[in-house]
Amino acid sequence: MNVSATDKGTGKEQHITITSSSNMSKEDIDKAVKEAEKYAEEDRIAKEAVDTKNQAENLIFQSEKTMTELGDKIDASEKAEIQSEIDRLKETVKNGSVADIKAGTEELQKKFYAMSEKLYKQQAAQGQQDAQGQAGTQNADGTYNADFTDMGKE
Secondary structure, eight states: OEEEEEOTTTOOEEEEEOOOSOOOOHHHHHHHHHHHHHHHHHHHHHHHHHHHHHHHHHHHHHHHHHHHHHGGGSOHHHHHHHHHHHHHHHHHHHHOOHHHHHHHHHHHHHHHHHHHHHHHHHHHHHHHHHHHHHHOOBOTTSOBOOOOOOTTOO
């Protein structure tokens, strides 16, 4: 097979010729295909193991980073519980099976998401309180006393 291409930067044309270096028999080709199919399942399992481990390590990293950033905004008992789950998952990643790592990742995720949801609700409630405090005092008739400045006119 002949292939030619022109380099856009230099304008030089290059030619490549691909030829078969061996004449494999049909049996050899069939054998190679069967071996590839045989090892495809092993490759899939190995890829799943690597992906599972990477996912767990990423969750560990994100959880530790978030807990550090939040500092004292997290209740000490919740922080200890999540840290315990992080430590458990670290050990599982080192020595556990793919199924164990998946289970540990799921458990840490549940606890971490529950803590995040609680913090989010607390912040939303605090934001509402702040907004109400800034709006002024509501009168008996439902109106508010507030200062108004028209910034559009000078």
